[in-house]
Amino acid sequence: MKYPDFDELTIKEIKDYTKDLETDDSLIELANILSEDERKGVKRIAKKLKNKLAKKEAVIAKWVNMNxxxxxxxxxxxxxxxxxxxxxxxxxxxxxxxxxxxxxxxxxxxxxxxxxxxxxxxxxxxxxxxxxxxxxxxxxxxxxxxxxxxxxxxxxxxxxxxxxxxxxxxxxxxxxxxxxxxxxxxxxxxxxxxxxxxxxxxxxxxxxxxxxxVSRDQIIFEYAEEYPEYNFKSNKGYGTAEHIAALEEHGSSPIHRKSFGRVPK
Structure with a gap:
């Protein structure tokens, strides 16, 4: 891959050049080139590129392992x-x-x-x-x-x-x-x-x-609009202190599980 003459670019220009690059095999080549630059700012950019590539490799390895x-x-x-x-x-x-x-x-x-x-x-x-x-x-x-x-x-x-x-x-x-x-x-x-x-x-x-x-969250967020007093958007129906306090104040709603001990009948 052909790269610009990085010696002629400022650190900001190099940063802008690298920020949206695809995380592929060419990235390590670019990181190695930038590592040779004497400017500390450019070396930091090179290190970030290597870290970015390492994270992607770890994610790929996780997919393979979990498959x-x-x-x-x-x-x-x-x-x-x-x-x-x-x-x-x-x-x-x-x-x-x-x-x-x-x-x-x-x-x-x-x-x-x-x-x-x-x-x-x-x-x-x-x-x-x-x-x-x-x-x-x-x-x-x-x-x-x-x-x-x-x-x-x-x-x-x-x-x-x-x-x-x-x-x-x-x-x-x-x-x-x-x-x-x-x-x-x-x-x-x-x-x-x-x-x-x-x-x-x-x-x-x-x-x-x-x-x-995600599907359940979407459902409970809709209920949050219908029953705002329980703040379902925050607690998602779980028994937080805030939720328990709301139950004590307002009683249960039609979507509460009455068979659960902390829910008033």
């Missing part, structure tokens, strides 16, 4: 392996939401991880990419269903609905479901495998974790 189990399963004959996770088991209000995701291994999505480890901005950005490159099914169970059955059974219902909503998008029936946690979904005629901490170990489950979390 290893799925690739092993595929090599054993499984063709359509679905990742499943949920969001919202613990809150005092709102639905529990589940997602089922089929990734395309030829279309990597770098940065997937347990949704709890990611910022809201990062989750939302990743979900946009997930929807473009993968197939996603979302399911939910309402607070009334949680009260009627219990959170465990309602979570299974949400997961089943997520799978059901994914199926029409698939060319063939899934061979295997990888379910985050230590329990598989009952009464499903599809092979399953429970994976403890799967959202931090397997890309498809991590993608499902993100899809479920």
């Amino acid at each position: 290893s189990l799925q690739e092993k399963l595929e090599s054993n004959g499984y063709q359509a392996v679905i990742g499943i996770d949920e969001a919202g088991r613990g809150p005092l209000a709102g639905p529990v939401v589940a997602a089922a995701v089929l990734l395309d291994s030829t279309k990597p999505i770098y940065g997937l991880d347990d949704s709890k480890k990611l910022s809201r901005e990062k989750r939302e950005k990743l979900l946009e990419e997930i929807k473009k490159k993968a197939k996603v099914g979302i399911g939910q169970a309402s607070s009334k269903e949680i009260d009627k059955y219990n959170i465990r059974e309602a979570t299974f219902a949400a997961m089943k609905r997520a799978v059901k909503n994914l199926l029409p998008q698939l060319e063939e029936k899934p061979d295997l479901l990888l379910v985050d946690g230590n329990t598989v979904i009952p009464d499903l005629k599809i092979d399953q495998k429970a994976v403890i901490d799967g959202d931090a170990k397997i890309n498809s489950i991590a993608a499902a974790s993100i899809a479920a979390k």
Whole structure:
């Protein structure tokens, strides 16, 4: 690649030149060239470029590592392996939401991880990419269903609905479901495998974790407009001190889980 004569450029001009460059193999060549410059400011730019490249390499390595189990399963004959996770088991209000995701291994999505480890901005950005490159099914169970059955059974219902909503998008029936946690979904005629901490170990489950979390947040933010006294936009239905105080003052709303101990009947 042909570069400008950096000796003729100011540090600011070099900084402007490098700020929007793609993080690819040519970046290390450029960083090495700039490292030879005697100006400390240029050396700092070179160091930042190397750090940027190292971060990308780490993200790629994470994708590869978190794809290893799925690739092993595929090599054993499984063709359509679905990742499943949920969001919202613990809150005092709102639905529990589940997602089922089929990734395309030829279309990597770098940065997937347990949704709890990611910022809201990062989750939302990743979900946009997930929807473009993968197939996603979302399911939910309402607070009334949680009260009627219990959170465990309602979570299974949400997961089943997520799978059901994914199926029409698939060319063939899934061979295997990888379910985050230590329990598989009952009464499903599809092979399953429970994976403890799967959202931090397997890309498809991590993608499902993100899809479920962002989808539930969107639902609870809508409820925040309808029930502003509980400040759902901040607590997302979880039992924060502020939320408990609001329950004591206003009582419960139609979306609160009356079967949960801290929620007034």
